[in-house]
Amino acid sequence: xxxxxxxxxDRKKMLETIGVSSLDELLTPVPSELRVKGKLNLPGxxxxxxxxxRFERLAAGNYPASSMKSFLGGGIYDHVIPATVRYVLxxxxxxxxxxxxxxxxxxxxxxxxxxxxxxICGLTSMExxxxxxxxxxxxxxxxxxxxCSIKRKDxxxxxEAIAKRIKAVLRAYTVGKKIKIEYIxxxxxxxxxxxxxxxxLDSETAAVILAQPNYFGIxxxxxxxxxxxxxxxxxxxxYVDPVSLAVLTPPGEYDSDIVVGEGQSLGLPQSFGGPLLxxxxxxxxxxxxxxxxxxxxxxxxxxxRGYVMTLQTREQHxxxxxxxxxxxxxxGLCVLAAAVYMATLGEDGFxxxxxxxxxxxxxxxxxxxxxxGSTFLFGDNFFQEFVLKPxxxxxxxLNEARKEGVxxxxxxxxxxxxxxxxxxxxxxxxxxxxxxxxxxxDIVSRIGGGK
Amino acid sequence: xTRTIFEKGLDGRSGKYIxxxxxxxxxxxxxxxxxxxxxxxxxxxxxxxRHYMELASKNYHIDKGIYPLGSCTxxxxxxxxxxxxxxxxxxxxxxxxxxxxxxxxxxxxFNLQExxxxxxxxxxxxxxxxxxxxxxLTGMMIARDYFRDRGEDRKIVIVPDxxxxxxxxSVSICGFKPITIKSDDRGMISPSDLKEEVNSETAVIxxxxxxxxxxxxxxxxxxxxxxxxxxxxxxxxxxxxNALLGIVQPGxxxxxxxxxxxxxxxxxPHGGGGPGSGPVGVRKHLSDFLPVPRVVKNGDKFAFSWExxxxxxxxxxxxxxxxxxxxxxxxxxxxxxxxxxxxxxNAIINANYLMKLVGKFYDVxxxxxxxxxxxxxxxxxxxxxVSTLDVAKRLLDYGVHAPTVYFPLIVKEALMIEPVETExxxxxxxxxxxxxKISEEAASNPDLLHEAPIxxxxxxxxEASAARNPDFRWREME
Numbered sequence: 001x002x003x004x005x006x007x008x009x010d011r012k013k014m015l016e017t018i019g020v021s022s023l024d025e026l027l028t029p030v031p032s033e034l035r036v037k038g039k040l041n042l043p044g045x046x047x048x049x050x051x052x053x054r055f056e057r058l059a060a061g062n063y064p065a066s067s068m069k070s071f072l073g074g075g076i077y078d079h080v081i082p083a084t085v086r087y088v089l090x091x092x093x094x095x096x097x098x099x100x101x102x103x104x105x106x107x108x109x110x111x112x113x114x115x116x117x118x119x120i121c122g123l124t125s126m127e128x129x130x131x132x133x134x135x136x137x138x139x140x141x142x143x144x145x146x147x148c149s150i151k152r153k154d155x156x157x158x159x160e161a162i163a164k165r166i167k168a169v170l171r172a173y174t175v176g177k178k179i180k181i182e183y184i185x186x187x188x189x190x191x192x193x194x195x196x197x198x199x200x201l202d203s204e205t206a207a208v209i210l211a212q213p214n215y216f217g218i219x220x221x222x223x224x225x226x227x228x229x230x231x232x233x234x235x236x237x238x239y240v241d242p243v244s245l246a247v248l249t250p251p252g253e254y255d256s257d258i259v260v261g262e263g264q265s266l267g268l269p270q271s272f273g274g275p276l277l278x279x280x281x282x283x284x285x286x287x288x289x290x291x292x293x294x295x296x297x298x299x300x301x302x303x304x305r306g307y308v309m310t311l312q313t314r315e316q317h318x319x320x321x322x323x324x325x326x327x328x329x330x331x332g333l334c335v336l337a338a339a340v341y342m343a344t345l346g347e348d349g350f351x352x353x354x355x356x357x358x359x360x361x362x363x364x365x366x367x368x369x370x371x372x373g374s375t376f377l378f379g380d381n382f383f384q385e386f387v388l389k390p391x392x393x394x395x396x397x398l399n400e401a402r403k404e405g406v407x408x409x410x411x412x413x414x415x416x417x418x419x420x421x422x423x424x425x426x427x428x429x430x431x432x433x434x435x436x437x438x439x440x441x442d443i444v445s446r447i448g449g450g451k
Numbered sequence: 452x453t454r455t456i457f458e459k460g461l462d463g464r465s466g467k468y469i470x471x472x473x474x475x476x477x478x479x480x481x482x483x484x485x486x487x488x489x490x491x492x493x494x495x496x497x498x499x500x501r502h503y504m505e506l507a508s509k510n511y512h513i514d515k516g517i518y519p520l521g522s523c524t525x526x527x528x529x530x531x532x533x534x535x536x537x538x539x540x541x542x543x544x545x546x547x548x549x550x551x552x553x554x555x556x557x558x559x560x561f562n563l564q565e566x567x568x569x570x571x572x573x574x575x576x577x578x579x580x581x582x583x584x585x586x587x588l589t590g591m592m593i594a595r596d597y598f599r600d601r602g603e604d605r606k607i608v609i610v611p612d613x614x615x616x617x618x619x620x621s622v623s624i625c626g627f628k629p630i631t632i633k634s635d636d637r638g639m640i641s642p643s644d645l646k647e648e649v650n651s652e653t654a655v656i657x658x659x660x661x662x663x664x665x666x667x668x669x670x671x672x673x674x675x676x677x678x679x680x681x682x683x684x685x686x687x688x689x690x691x692x693n694a695l696l697g698i699v700q701p702g703x704x705x706x707x708x709x710x711x712x713x714x715x716x717x718x719x720p721h722g723g724g725g726p727g728s729g730p731v732g733v734r735k736h737l738s739d740f741l742p743v744p745r746v747v748k749n750g751d752k753f754a755f756s757w758e759x760x761x762x763x764x765x766x767x768x769x770x771x772x773x774x775x776x777x778x779x780x781x782x783x784x785x786x787x788x789x790x791x792x793x794x795x796x797n798a799i800i801n802a803n804y805l806m807k808l809v810g811k812f813y814d815v816x817x818x819x820x821x822x823x824x825x826x827x828x829x830x831x832x833x834x835x836x837v838s839t840l841d842v843a844k845r846l847l848d849y850g851v852h853a854p855t856v857y858f859p860l861i862v863k864e865a866l867m868i869e870p871v872e873t874e875x876x877x878x879x880x881x882x883x884x885x886x887x888k889i890s891e892e893a894a895s896n897p898d899l900l901h902e903a904p905i906x907x908x909x910x911x912x913x914e915a916s917a918a919r920n921p922d923f924r925w926r927e928m929e
Contacts, residue, residue, distance in 0.1 A: 002790040002796050003718075005875035011797075014804040016875060018820075026799055026820045027698070029667040034704045036697055040569050043562075044787030048531050051785050054776070055535045061555025061568050063541030075768060082468045084499050084536070092514040093507035099724040101520070101855075107453070108506035109723040115456050118924040122490025128923045131724070134581040142723040145624070158510040168743070168764035172592050176626030204747050210552065211779040219482050249484045262768065273546030273557050273769025274581065275726030276739050287921075293724070297925075298917035303453050306909035316584070316620035317858070321629045326620035329582035329714065332724030340503060340806040343456055346493035349468055355483070359476035383482055391876065410547045427646040 065270060069436045073385050073427020074163060074215070075136060075267045076273060079353060080431050082344045085267045085337050094336055099293075099329065103298075103308045104177070109332065110307035113295040118337040123245045124259045125252025126281035131293040131309075131333040133278030136262025137166045140209065140239055141173035142291045142325055143260045144181075147207035147235045148422030149324070150289050154179045157200050157208040157234075161186045163216045164415040184208075186213060190216040190387065197399040198228060207235040207258075212251070213244055216383025216425065217361075218378055226254040242266050242279070244383045246354035258282045267341025278333040289315060291325030299354060312403055356430035357384040364428055367441035377423055385427045387412065392447060393421045400447045406440060452909075453509070453583040456502050457923045460494035490927075509908040510723070511852050517878050519805075521824045521855035521867025522615070522663060524693045524715035528552075529785070532778040541777050546769040550754050555656040557753035560746045560770065563780045564730075570783075570791065571689070571709060572700025573732030579771040582753045583690055586622035586710025586729025592763040593708055593733060593740040594655045594684050595828040600740075600761055605654035605683070611640055613663045613859040618688060627654060634861055638664040638817040649681045650902070655708075659688040660701065663859040663867070664817050667694075675705035684708060684737075692716045692825035693871070694799060697792030708733050713912045717779035728775040742766050772833060797872035798823040803877060805870050808828050808883040812890040816862055824869035827854075829893075839864040841900035843909065845892070848904045849885045 006014070020026055027035075030423035046054065070078045089095060093108060100106030100113075113131045120129035133139040144156050149380075158170065160183040170181055182200050183400065185193045201208070208229045213219050215443035222238070229236045237258045243265045245251075251259045263277030264270070282290055288311065296310040316323040342350060361384040365376070368388065377387040390397040394411035401408035416423065428437070484574055511518070518525035534540075544553050564576045578585040591608070598605045608622040610629045619629035632648055635641040639662065649656070656678045661667045668674065680684045687701045687709035693716045695701070701709050713719050714727035721727070730877065733741060743762045744755035786794065799822055806815060806825040813827040829839045841865070843853035853868040894898050904910060 001792040002786050002797070003529060003857045003873050004793060005681070006797060006800075010876040012686075012799060014800055018800075018803045020803075020820075023796055023800060026803055029669060029820060030699060031669070031672065034672065034699055036700055036703075038792070040697055040700075040788040042566055042569055042783060042788045044784045044793070045790045046784050046787070048785070051781050052535065052622050054784055055538070055781060058555040058559050059538050059540035061553075061558060062540040062544055063548070063552040064539050064541075065545035066539060072546060072547050072688040074547060075546075076545055078545070080469045082466075082496075084496060087500070088503045088507075090504075090533070090537075091507050092528075093510040095720045096513040097510045097723045097724050098518065098520060098525060098721045102511070102843065102853050103912050104510035104844070104849060104904050104909055105509075105852065106505065106723075107908045111453060111455070111506055111509075112723075113719030114923075117923065118455075118457065118926075119491060121924040122488070125487065134585060134831055135768045138581075138585075147924070158649045159564050164907075165765055165768060169766060172589075172742070172764035172766055173624070176592070176624060178626065188651055192636050193506035218761035245485070246489060246635055247481070247483045247485055248485065253487070260471070269542035269774075271542050272544045272553065273775040274767065274772040275774055276768060287923075294921070294923060298481045298913045300910040304909055305538070306452075306912045308912045308914050308917050310914065310921050313918075315616075319620070320616045321619035321623040323616065323620040326584045326588055326617050326624055327582070328617050329712075329721070329725045329727040330586040330727050331581070331722075332549050332728060333722030337721070339456075340489050340499065343494065343502070344466065344496060345491070346466075346469060347489050347491040348493065349466065349493055350489060352472075353469060355478070355481065356472045356474075358481045358483075359472060362476050362481060363474040370724070381482070398549075402552075407545070407548065422555035430469045430472075433470065434557065437474065 005090050051284055051330060057131065065407055066404050068407055069439065071409050071426050071428060072407050074410045075262050076270050077427060077429050078270065078431055079265055079429050081267050084344045085340045088340045089333060089337055095333055100309060107306060110295050112336050113296060114307050116335045117295060119342050120279050120281055123242055124281045125250035127284045128287050129279060129281035130290060131295055132335045133280055133292055133327060134331060135276035135278045137169040139260040139278030139280050140166065141170050143258045144174060144238045146289050147237060147258060148179055149284055151206035151235060153202045153206035155205055157182050157183055157184050157197065159192050159209060159211050159214060161261060162211060163215060190218045191220055192225065201232040201234060203232040205232060207237050207293050209237045209239055211239045213241060213383040214389050216378055217382040219381050219383060222254045229279055230255065243354050246351045247358060258285065264336050266338035269336050272397060275331055277331050277338055289324055292327045292330060298312055353430050357428060360432055361386065361428035364437045364440060367437060367443050371445045377419060378431060384429065387423060388424045388426050389422050390444060394424050397424065397447060401443045404439065404443060406443060408440065453505050456492045456494065457925050459498055459502060461559065499728050505782055508792050516851055517874050518852045519854045519868045520871055521869045522690055523778040524869060524870040524871055526718055528720040528872040529782065530717055532781045534779050536777040541774065549712040554753055557746050561748055561753050563776050564746060566731055566783050567711060567732060570696065571732050572702030574735045575738040575741060576730050576732040577769045578730045578776055579742045580710065580729035580731055581772050582725060583710060583712040583725040583729040584617035584621060585766060586731045587617055587688060588624060589731045589766050590686050590710055591621050591625040591627060591738055596763050597737055597741050598654055598698040598798055600649060605652055607652045607655055607822060608655045609648055609653060610657050614659060614863050618657050638666050639668050640674060642670050642677060645674060646679055649677055649683065651681065652765060654683055655684045657686040657688065659691055661691050661694050661822040664826050667822055674859050690715060691735055691823060694795055696795040697788060698795055701745050702734050707737060707890045713775055713779040717903045718782045719775045719778040726772045726775055727773045743787055798914060801870040801872060801874060805879055812887050826859065827866045827868060828862055829866060830864045832890065832893040835893045835897045837897050837900050839866055841903065842889055845889045845900045845903040846885065848906045850886060851882060
């Protein structure tokens with residue numbers, strides 16, 4: 001079984017046409033001492049039914065967050081996904097097509113990307129957005145490379161308050177180019193320490209990353225930070241959550257130079273963290289330094305509107321080692337998912353997702369506040385995520401909650417030992433009901449309460 | 452011409468997708484700062500579906516017909532894999548869940564790592580890279596940190612002139628300097644040329660095998676020896692692994708690092724440009740440098756291991772494109788050892804068959820036998836004023852996708868053709884008929900080719916004006 005359609009008869013005729021007597025003759029360029037002897041040690045072959053059975057067994061070993069009362073976030077969120085998204089994505093016209101190299105027969109993909117770029121520009125209030133990067137972490141890394149190339153400098157300031165796994169990505173991407181990353185600590189309020197930021201900013205600084213909201217869910221003083229950064233001559237890179245942009249000031253309005261983020265919350269399933277969707281948007285003046293694919297509207301020889309990939313002279317297949325990035329295959333189908341998601345919800349539905357998530361996060365926060373002895377690490381200036389400090393260690397709290405089908409959050413002690421062993425990052429989306437919040441609050445009251 | 456989704460409606464219609472808010476909070480108490488519009492359309496559910504179906508009708512795709520893009524391995528994407536991967540038990544897991552709650556997912560990752568090791572003869576694999584170029588980059592990071600760890604300052608990576616553009620690009624992001632080595636008149640690397648380039652500065656020799664001409668480097672054994680003698684590593688770009696399944700295990704013949712493209716060789720769909728998956732495999736001496744976390748097996752339980760001081764770090768927010776792994780693993784299970792071997796054997800037969808027949812009407816500079824693909828050229832049509840671009844566009848009029856054009860750069864007017872194993876003889880015969888007809892048209896009526904395509908949703912597009920004056924976003928007042 002290998003999904004091969006040719007019969008032995010076909011193969012015989014083909015070998016005759018080629019002018020060889022056997023397949024082995026075609027393999028003569030491969031020296032025989034280099035060839036595999038015998039069989040590979042692999043599972044299968046299996047019938048379709050056996051494969052399905054094997055995966056049913058694997059599936060039974062997973063307890064998906066999307067079927068539980070999940071308060072997990074930290075970049076990946078459990079939002080409602082309209083059925084239109086899965087339906088459009090299951091159309092093979094989209095999922096079995098390649099990167100749109102022949103534009104005349106890829107107008108579907110190209111127009112979908114163009115519309116997605118437009119939507120990202122709308123959300124971020126930026127002039128240009130590209131056709132996707134791999135995920136939020138690599139988008140942040142690419143934005144650093146881009147900023148250093150624009151400024152011809154090699155120092156970048158990044159908030160200490162980002163996940164350790166993202167720091168590990170930044171490390172891998174930047175050490176080769178000898179880019180210096182300096183982490184700016186956070187204050188007791190969980191916000192970027194502006195005093196420390198000012199101290200670290202100097203004439204060698206290419207860019208500063210602002211996470212809005214930040215990893216702890218807290219909303220930063222974006223306008224103020226932008227002013228400080230620009231005064232020093234550095235670029236402002238804003239790392240944003242796309243859903244939050246329905247209610248927070250869009251990064252273009254506080255003069256961000258580059259905007260990046262993780263687009264999973266735009267209709268992508270959690271999928272154990274992949275595939276994801278990295279987005280990047282920037283000002284027109286920087287577009288020639290930007291990574292990845294860009295789609296532009298144009299006309300055909302008859303004057304009809306159409307779409308093409310453009311500014312390819314930035315890209316690896318033309319510029320080779322001088323390209324702005326090596327990216328080739330990106331996250332095409334996730335772009336389509338995000339576009340269908342945003343189009344289905346529309347302006348009002350999308351805003352409703354953000355408002356409800358914020359309202360429910362606030363409701364849970366208030367419920368827990370009312371309990372005697374409960375603690376939060378940082379105030380209430382958050383969007384949809386906050387840091388809870390139960391009186392027992394995080395693992396104990398989370399395990400107890402798990403017994404009731406509640407995924408109560410992400411423990412932060414590993415990444416941020418300074419927060420203590422009990423800190424938990426709690427995310428609330430529109431998918432949670434009042435009942436879910438009550439259950440969470442009851443669990444806190446029972447096991448996590450008391451200072 | 453399809454109006455944009457924005458022109459189909461910006462006001463009115465809005466469906467109900469999320470529950471009524473049972474936790475209303477006065478908006479004054481919420482962080483609501485934004486006044487400006489988001490610019491999202493409002494066209495209602497049927498409007499959305501009709502819009503995307505209209506767009507769908509303008510796409511060429513594998514389920515429609517042959518897609519002979521060289522080096523892209525556009526093979527049939529088994530539908531059962533799609534069905535399996537849609538299961539909520541795979542789609543609905545959060546990456547921060549407890550290991551105990553995701554044993555099925557971890558087992559799948561572990562098994563796939565093991566199977567890729569077996570297929571490639573490598574000692575360990577990381578599934579983190581999200582695409583082929585991402586895998587190359589990861590491989591170069593591993594080489595970079597390996598030499599740093601050894602205290603060796605090696606800066607040079609040797610890349611053949613036939614390489615994909617992603618190769619030199621990945622190299623330079625890591626702080627290495629790519630040096631191009633010319634292919635010889637047989638389209639291969641000559642060991643004696645290589646010897647002159649390799650020295651104590653050389654970090655890596657980066658090769659695609661079979662190379663982008665579809666040829667197996669005859670002297671690969673010697674090439675690897677030259678590299679290793681100089682203390683350099685050898686990297687294999689596995690974009691063309693569809694030629695080698697069950698025939699050559701790259702790790703066993705001396706490659707130190709390689710990447711695979713699950714979205715090529717292992718049948719997962721390309722999605723119009725991703726998501727892909729570009730796992731990286733290494734031999735023992737480099738295992739410690741792989742990205743973390745690795746998935747390990749402790750007794751009958753599966754776990755993440757973050758322990759590795761020498762690791763390059765991470766190249767993805769989490770563990771890579773998990774949903775793609777599901778499909779690739781289903782493919783491997785279905786085919787098994789014999790099935791995978793048949794894949795490559797049939798891909799090789801199909802390519803040689805096509806090369807023989809297409810070669811009657813077009814130039815083939817490097818005659819076979821080829822492996823899974825070959826490079827033809829329409830240089831013989833130049834005399835009629837016809838270019839490879841014209842041939843490609845005319846193919847679209849006949850309802851088939853064009854091959855990869857103008858690549859590799861070392862062949863003039865290149866048409867790089869990869870038929871893949873899942874296409875049958877009848878389909879290949881029809882493709883040859885069309886190629887023949889086009890070569891005849893080139894002689895008898897070249898304008899037909901210059902004006903092509905005429906039957907596609909749009910005709911040739913003005914790329915020059917798009918580059919000069921790009922339009923990246925729709926705006927209401929335009």
